[in-house]
Amino acid sequence: MTPNDQLKELARIRGLMDRSTRFLSLSGLSGVVAGVVALAGATLARYHITQSLAPGADVLTYGTGRGYDQADELLLTLIADAALVLVLALLGAFWFTWRRGHRTGQHLWDASARRLMINMLVPLGVGGVFSLALFYYGLPGLVAPATLVFYGLALFSASKYTLDEIRWLGASELVLGVVALFWLDAALLFWALGFGVLHIFYGGLMYLRYERVSKESA
């Protein structure tokens, strides 16, 4: 074997170790789509909040004591908005990741994908229930920071099963979430930064780094 062959063999071995433990088919475009959907959702939420909120109202509760009809209407609108954003973002993520896996010939639902999903779904599921509880107790102002924190924790801990960028995305979401907790006036803005701008940024970065290049060489 020449030194060049040995380098190639080492690269093949490292690739195998990586591919067998990490889910690498995650498409950056799914992040971009999720980001655009989140920005649209946040704009809609902001519109509804400013429409129905009296000036100087409490940002923690959006002025909603329990039992006020109009406030309950606002909460239902916000929950529907959030649910719609979640569904559209997930659909986009699955579609682009499926398409990429299909193109590169990788199996989408292999052991590494399952491991990534389980590690994401546990913190995210608990975060979802926690957020619904915040709505239930009439504290919708805390929902935006809470979703940032839970999402950041999920990404941060699951990142060892997928691309390295996800670790940085998770850490950034955590920073925004923690700051937003103490700055509830601007929590929706932080939410838009975290779920909108960061997704577009990291999604675009991942696309440029891993996908555009592989398309050229294919």
Added chain:
Amino acid sequence: MIEHLNKAFESRVRLGIMAVLVVNEWVDHARLKELLNVTDGNLASHLAALEDLKYVQVRKRFVGKRPNTSYRSSVTGANAFRVHLQAIEGLIPKH
């Protein structure tokens, strides 16, 4: 350094099998086949060789009604793999 190169790992398939097994717990036959892109027969003969050397452990069980065979690296196997990799790295001239 050459003396550390392991004859058992002269086969690319065997080296590939060990690479997957040292970073995973129990990997089944189908998954190994998919990752390494080899035929069933080829994979089976290399796995048998590694089993004879006590580099891998084998677990046979039923998943539903279908038999399922999984493998993992033994401590001996993992150490042998590491020594071999270091030996390959040592052969590459440093710039």
